[in-house]
Amino acid sequence: MSAASGTVEGVAPEPPTHGAAGARIAAELREAILIGEHAPGTRIRQEDLAGRHGASRLPVREALRMLEAEGLVTLVANTGAWVSRLSLAECEEMYQIRERIEPLLLRLNVPLMSEADIDSLELLADAMERSEDVEQFLRLDREFHLSCYTAAETSVLGDMVLNLWNRTQHYRRAFTRVFRSEGDRSVHHEHHLLVSAIRRRDADEAERVLAGHIRRTRLELTRHPAVFEN
Amino acid sequence: MSAASGTVEGVAPEPPTHGAAGARIAAELREAILIGEHAPGTRIRQEDLAGRHGASRLPVREALRMLEAEGLVTLVANTGAWVSRLSLAECEEMYQIRERIEPLLLRLNVPLMSEADIDSLELLADAMERSEDVEQFLRLDREFHLSCYTAAETSVLGDMVLNLWNRTQHYRRAFTRVFRSEGDRSVHHEHHLLVSAIRRRDADEAERVLAGHIRRTRLELTRHPAVFEN
DNA sequence: TTAGCCCCGATTGAATCCAATCTCAACCAA
DNA sequence: TTGGTTGAGATTGGATTCAATCGGGGCTAA
Numbered sequence: 001m002s003a004a005s006g007t008v009e010g011v012a013p014e015p016p017t018h019g020a021a022g023a024r025i026a027a028e029l030r031e032a033i034l035i036g037e038h039a040p041g042t043r044i045r046q047e048d049l050a051g052r053h054g055a056s057r058l059p060v061r062e063a064l065r066m067l068e069a070e071g072l073v074t075l076v077a078n079t080g081a082w083v084s085r086l087s088l089a090e091c092e093e094m095y096q097i098r099e100r101i102e103p104l105l106l107r108l109n110v111p112l113m114s115e116a117d118i119d120s121l122e123l124l125a126d127a128m129e130r131s132e133d134v135e136q137f138l139r140l141d142r143e144f145h146l147s148c149y150t151a152a153e154t155s156v157l158g159d160m161v162l163n164l165w166n167r168t169q170h171y172r173r174a175f176t177r178v179f180r181s182e183g184d185r186s187v188h189h190e191h192h193l194l195v196s197a198i199r200r201r202d203a204d205e206a207e208r209v210l211a212g213h214i215r216r217t218r219l220e221l222t223r224h225p226a227v228f229e230n
Numbered sequence: 231m232s233a234a235s236g237t238v239e240g241v242a243p244e245p246p247t248h249g250a251a252g253a254r255i256a257a258e259l260r261e262a263i264l265i266g267e268h269a270p271g272t273r274i275r276q277e278d279l280a281g282r283h284g285a286s287r288l289p290v291r292e293a294l295r296m297l298e299a300e301g302l303v304t305l306v307a308n309t310g311a312w313v314s315r316l317s318l319a320e321c322e323e324m325y326q327i328r329e330r331i332e333p334l335l336l337r338l339n340v341p342l343m344s345e346a347d348i349d350s351l352e353l354l355a356d357a358m359e360r361s362e363d364v365e366q367f368l369r370l371d372r373e374f375h376l377s378c379y380t381a382a383e384t385s386v387l388g389d390m391v392l393n394l395w396n397r398t399q400h401y402r403r404a405f406t407r408v409f410r411s412e413g414d415r416s417v418h419h420e421h422h423l424l425v426s427a428i429r430r431r432d433a434d435e436a437e438r439v440l441a442g443h444i445r446r447t448r449l450e451l452t453r454h455p456a457v458f459e460n
Numbered sequence: 461t462t463a464g465c466c467c468c469g470a471t472t473g474a475a476t477c478c479a480a481t482c483t484c485a486a487c488c489a490a
Numbered sequence: 491t492t493g494g495t496t497g498a499g500a501t502t503g504g505a506t507t508c509a510a511t512c513g514g515g516g517c518t519a520a
Contacts, residue, residue: 058288
């Protein structure tokens with residue numbers, strides 16, 4: 001049975017390179033955008049990508065289509081592709097959507113999370129309080145919140161939420177840079193309230209705390225419109 | 231200025247056929263699926279589509295990628311494309327999501343709708359009560375609800391909602407067939423309650439009515455699992 | 461009779477090539 | 491100097507072609 005997943009000589013299983021080139025390129029480009037390697041507004045040239053990944057332009061075009069569907073890339077016919085840019089209004093809209101659907105997703109997860117899951121959640125919240133640089137905070141914050149959503153196997157809601165996180169990633173980074181310096185502790189307070197509600201399996205309270213958490217962030221966002229200029 | 235949009239001889243502006251083939255094919259296939267021409271599970275062959283639209287397989291693949299991103303088509307590498315099929319659980323999930331985000335979208339629209347908008351909304355609700363066949367009911371119901379969302383210019387929320395309507399369209403049709411025979415009037419009652427709340431510009435009440443409307447439909451759905459078999 | 465295997469046709473995936481469109485810089489005129 | 495225009499270069503869109511993979515029919519053997 002397992003013979004199919006390994007070769008006789010012990011060489012790497014040679015992942016079927018056929019039929020996945022577009023997806024692979026899309027995954028790498030997506031990661032590069034999320035890391036912050038390509039800022040919003042950056043132009044993406046098909047041949048560049050093709051050369052960088054050792055493929056022809058055809059799978060690159062498929063990758064760009066995928067990322068366009070995710071909203072990470074903006075395509076204009078006969079013209080080219082750019083890393084998507086968000087206006088303040090669009091970002092606020094996404095936060096409003098998150099405010100409605102993340103509590104739902106959380107509710108579906110609360111009864112299914114193990115005690116170990118909740119423990120590691122608490123560790124993440126603690127680590128975040130001690131985090132020094134912005135990148136580490138962002139990584140931990142993302143992991144904290146998305147870890148709340150891995151217990152329930154949803155088919156669309158999970159993807160939706162992940163997608164909203166991805167599309168706003170760059171602006172969360174920029175916002176965190178200016179906001180962290182203000183030294184607000186309530187973010188951490190809300191994280192611990194959230195863990196506490198989950199541990200008590202109080203889905204209603206968890207929903208309320210999370211909705212408020214997202215809402216407060218959205219309102220803070222409005223106070224920093226400079227993040228969206230240019 | 232307007233010379234650019236018309237030719238000297240008065241011939242049709244010759245819409246730029248370059249750079250839009252994929253989108254055009256996607257639009258037609260999407261319509262065919264929504265109409266019910268292709269049932270879930272139907273296999274889609276690339277060459278068929280290409281021949282039917284007088285194009286090569288390349289733009290067809292782009293169209294399939296687009297529809298896959300919308301969830302209307304399911305692609306399997308090296309194997310083919312099928313019209314997406316929904317399980318009862320997935321459909322319930324989508325209704326739960328709708329229950330959360332459609333009230334939000336409605337709230338954004340309520341203060342922006344004109345009295346004329348609301349009048350035609352009421353006419354639609356009336357027409358629906360008199361509708362005889364299922365197809366007409368579906369068309370009117372879709373128009374009624376989506377008309378509630380055209381006043382506010384949202385960049386993502388509107389697309390999200392439309393997408394959820396599209397993905398569940400086939401199952402709404404099947405469900406309506408078996409449910410309408412039961413002669414339940416409360417659907418129409420709720421529609422009129424909704425119009426009334428909008429006319430009073432009572433966004434909170436409108437949200438409540440709509441959420442309840444969607445929720446009731448979801449619960450009814452659970453009572454008819456046969457729709458999702460096979 | 462039936463389970464398993466293999467081979468062949470059908471279908472999709474990717475590369476190369478050519479055509480259409482856009483960008484951009486230089487140029488010209490006001 | 492500045493605004494608009496035009497042409498060449500760069501870039502994307504689509505067709506054709508070849509290669510890789512999958513599904514199914516028929517064969518073999520127990």
